[in-house]
Amino acid sequence: MISENVTIYDIASEAGVSIATVSRVLRGETNVSEATREKVRKVIDRFNYTPSSIARGLTSKITHSLGIILPKLLNPHYAMIFAGAQEEARKFGYTMSLFSWASLDTDAYNPAAMLTERRLDGLIVCVEYVPPDHDERVHETLKALQRAMPVVLIGCVPPWYDFPSVAYDNASMMRAIVGYLTGMGHERIALIGGVEEDRDPRRRDVGYLEGLRDAKLPHISSYRVYGRATAETGKEATDELLESLKPEYWPTAIIGLNDLVAMGCLESLREHGIRVPDDMSVIGCDDLFCAPYLYPALTSINTHQQQTGAQAVELLISGEKKHEIMAWELMERASCAPRKR
C-alpha cells in the first residue's frame, strides 16, 4: 500500500511533532528521543510514507542518481558493464540511468543539457569507442560536464588524463595473447579490428607489436587489418586476408580485437574449409557469454566487465581521483592449438 500524496506535513501533524523532527527520524539522526522516534515511525509505517527524492534533492543538492554513457548495448560487453554499475549503484542507494553515444550524434538534441538538467550526482563515461570525429566535441562536453558533477571514465585515453578512470589493460592483454600464441609455435599472427588512429597509447595494437617483439618476430603489415570491432568486419577482413594471400603466407593464428570480430572470423574460416584450431588458431577478447558455445569454443580474455562497471561507481561515490587498471584473465578453450609443423 503506497500513498503518493502524503507529505512530511501529514506525518508531522498526525504524529504531533514538527516536520523538522520527522525529517530527523527519516534521515536516521540520533538526536531524537526514543519515544518520539517510535511515535513518528509508527505514523510513517501506517501511512506508508516515502519521502520525495525530488524535494530532497532540491534542498540537499544530492539526487542519488547516477548516469552512464555507453555505446549501443548490442555488444553485450557494454550490457555487462552497465549491469555491474547498476548493481553497485543500487547497493549505495543510487539509481542508474543510461545515456548513449548514439544520442550524442543527434544535433537536435543537446546531451549536455539533458545531463546537467538532471542534476546527477555523478556520471560514468565510456570513452573507448567515441567516434574519432566526435572526439573534440565530446571532450569539450565532458570538461564542461565535469564542472557540474563528478565524472569517471571507463577507458583512459588522452587528452583526458585529468579524469579519474578505470581502464582495461589493453596492451598487456594483447601482448599476453601474442605470447600465448607464439608459445604454441605460431609465428604468423594476424590482428583484425580497431582503428589506425586510435588515441589510446596503450591500445591493443601496441601490445600486439610488443608481443611480436618479445618473440623476435617480424611485423607484417598485411596481417594487421583495421576495421570496426564487429562480426561483419571479422568475417570480411578474414575473407580478404585469405583471398589476397597465397596459402603459404596465410597466418596460422588470428586475433580478433574482440569476440565479435573473432566470431566473424570463425565464420569465414568455416566457409573457406579451414579447420580451427587444426589449421588455424583463433582468439578473441572480452569473453562474451556466448564464447564457450561457439564452434570451436572460443579462447578469449575475460575482462571482468561487471567489476569494471562496479569499480567506476565506487570511484564516483568515493570521489577518489585515481586511475584504476582492471585485471584480466585468459580463458583457454578449444579455438587455439599448437602450430602444425
Next chain:
Amino acid sequence: MISENVTIYDIASEAGVSIATVSRVLRGETNVSEATREKVRKVIDRFNYTPSSIARGLTSKITHSLGIILPKLLNPHYAMIFAGAQEEARKFGYTMSLFSWASLDTDAYNPAAMLTERRLDGLIVCVEYVPPDHDERVHETLKALQRAMPVVLIGCVPPWYDFPSVAYDNASMMRAIVGYLTGMGHERIALIGGVEEDRDPRRRDVGYLEGLRDAKLPHISSYRVYGRATAETGKEATDELLESLKPEYWPTAIIGLNDLVAMGCLESLREHGIRVPDDMSVIGCDDLFCAPYLYPALTSINTHQQQTGAQAVELLISGEKKHEIMAWELMERASCAPRKR
C-alpha cells in the same frame, strides 16, 4: 561551458524581467513578445543556463524520468529490450533508469520505496520471468506502485490483466516453430526449458501442444523437458534426453525455449557426435545477435526486442490502456533440415 549554479533568478535579473517570464520562454509558451523572448534567450545562452529538472519536478509533478524492471542483463534479450526502451524514452526527453528483479530478492532493500521516492513518471515491468515464489509479493508491489505512477507490463500474464502491456505471442511462435518442423517431416520433437507451473495461459508450452495437434502427432512427455532458460540447462537436458532414451526414440528435432537453451543443446549434440542438422534439427527463440555465428547458424524467432521496449515506452507516455502483441519473424538458418528417412 556549463554553469551549475546559475538559476532562473540570475537570468531574470540579468535580462531585466521577472522569473515568470523566463520560465515562459524556457517552456516555449507563446504569450511572450518577440523582443522579450529574444532578450531572455540571449542571456540564457550567455550563461549557458539549464533549468533544474529537480526543481521543475517539484512544482510540475512531472520528472521526465522512467524506470524499467528487468531480469539480469546477462541475457542480451533483455539488454535489447532495455536499449529499445531507452532510445524511445530519449526521443521524448525522458531518462530511463534500470531496476532489476535481482534487487527485489534482497529483503534489506525495499524496492517499492526506491521506486516511489524517485517519483518516476512511469514504470515498465518485465513480468515474464518473475520467480514463481515471488509472484504474490511482486503483484502486490506492482498494484501499489500503480497508484503512484503508470505501469506498463512486458508480458501479459494473470493476475495482471488490468495493467496495459506489450507481450510476445509466445504460443503462436511456438506453434509456428512446431509447424515449421513438422512441415519438414519431423515427428519426434522435443522442447527444452521453461517451468511447468508457468502462469501464462499463452505460454510457449501451449503453442508446442497446439503444433503437435495441428500435425496429429502424439504428445510424448519424455520430449518435454523443463528447466531454467539457460545454456547450462540446454546442455544438461539434452545430455539427459540422449542418455535416457534408446537412439531409435531420440527426437529428430529439438526446440530450445530460447536461444540460450538452444546453444547448450548444440553443444551437447556436438559432444555426442550427433550432426546438426543432418542427424537432428535444432531451433531457438529470441534470435540473439550471436545466433548467426553459432555452428551451425541457429534458426530462431526474431522477437523484435528493441521495438518491444520502445512500444512499452509509447504506451507509458500515451497512457493508452491496451494490450499489444508483438509481431515476430522466423529466421531460417542452417540448424534445421528435413528429416532424414
Next chain:
DNA sequence: CTGAAAGCGCTTACAG
C-alpha cells in the same frame, strides 16, 4: 531533544 523559519529553483494561477 524539539520547533519556527528560511530557502532550494522552479511553475502556476491570479492580477493587471
Next chain:
DNA sequence: CTGAAAGCGCTTACAG
C-alpha cells in the same frame, strides 16, 4: 504581454 506571490516537499541552520 508581464509580474508579484504562493506553493511544491523537503533540509538546514538557528534558537531554545
